[in-house]
Amino acid sequence: MKIQNIFNEKIRNLFTDENSSTAIEGFEYKENNYGDKELYIFNKNETFLEWDMNLIPDDPGYSKEHNPPILHSKFPMIDVYDELTFSHLLYTINSVTVNVVPNYFTRINVFMKQYCFFQFSQISNYNTFDSAEHSSLRDLFWFYFLYTHPVNETTLYSCHFDLGKLVYTDKNIFVRDYFNSYYDFFIDNYNEYENKLDVSPTEILACKELTNELLTVFEGNAIKLNYPGESKAVFYVNNISSFLRDYQENKHAIFNLFTDLAKGINNKYDDFLFSVILQNYVCYILRKNFSEIEYLSDFLFSKEDDAISSLIINKIFSDTIFCKRFAATQNINIKNFKYVVCHFDEESKRINL
Structure with a gap:
């Protein structure tokens, strides 16, 4: 059995509206009684x-x-x-x-x-x-x-x-x-x-x-799973080492990617990949030094695009609760980042303030 095959079918069912059922490794995805897509044993009404x-x-x-x-x-x-x-x-x-x-x-x-x-x-x-x-x-x-x-x-x-x-x-x-x-x-x-x-x-x-x-x-012994696609976003999602290397070499290039992705959300998969990249920024960069958010804040301020700034900031702070944890463990008061907090929507305020 190959976990990547199951993962590919999981992603296909997650981000498409197709109702076709494809046999994969003795299983198939079907809609359950709650409207979720679940892995069923092939040709049976019984789930994994x-x-x-x-x-x-x-x-x-x-x-x-x-x-x-x-x-x-x-x-x-x-x-x-x-x-x-x-x-x-x-x-x-x-x-x-x-x-x-x-x-x-x-x-x-x-x-x-x-x-x-x-x-x-x-x-x-x-x-x-x-x-x-x-x-x-x-x-x-x-x-x-x-x-x-x-x-x-x-x-x-x-x-x-x-x-x-x-x-x-x-x-x-x-x-x-x-x-x-x-x-x-x-x-x-x-x-x-x-x-x-x-x-x-x-x-x-x-x-x-x-x-x-x-x-x-x-347990860390599997081959690396990959999301499907050829875009820059997919590349960085699938290669955290490249994302971190490029961030260290040229932060603004990564921040420009953030803004490009914010402007180019055309479907659920685009939005998901954008969220993953932003949370990689949170978990691999802000987790170690939350004050790195100031570089992003300064970059967004220079662009003078409140709508894009708000979208990026609110996805960072309200797609997960990671920011809240990392700020707390570093004794950081999020309110001190004025340009960040001024873009908070109600959900980001509820979670972080």
Whole structure:
């Protein structure tokens, strides 16, 4: 299975209005009951995300009686609370394949979750980061991937990375080992659970393989994912190293690109790529030195185009909550950047002031 093929189909379904279904690696994207585009097992009314919904354990906090964890013989150290957290982790990681239709209340979460997932592929293929910088970015994107799903607090802080491997902290279990054992359990014991499943052992195996590929992205061992297209915007989105190098060599060239992109939004994909580039500026530049925003502020002021300035500034400050976090961690008062704040719309004010 090739994760890039799944990713390409995800992007095609996210940014086109086509309703045609294309088989890809044993799956296909179709609209679910909520209007979202979801990855279904090919030719079945069962999804990659929820094939095991009838098997997920009850929350022990709301159940008087509960069975021991199904994997207790393999992992005798886990209890029912650990089992539930692993279930949440598996669901959250697999859910990155779903194209959720955002609304006003979910738009930031939907964008940030997609953005964070893609950045794992980028940072693992950018060799000029030192180990501390790589770890810092990886932990940042992992936290906000979970946070914007959103998960509960237990799941949010349940894991850490150890030498590139995702580890369930409390019981020191490699997440990949648990997930593989989980899928294998239902393949090996299929006859016992067949009446609760609408998938075959072969299809469970395909789900296992896809989960492993998704986990490989998070753990930094996957090939670099790429968004489709030939534009300068696509090039920079797919090559963070080139974006950072060119920014250091000629900030104004990058700022001119920002203004060109702001003037050239013709469709949802253009707008999305513009948002990604601006958040790359936030996460890779302002995260290290928030005062770099002054160079952009001065540049926009010199252009005397309030509409373009407002569009760029508000996308930077209200497409995500990254700016709010980075300003806070650097003890920066955003109000001190007068030319920035004067362009804030109500949403940017709500988030940042």
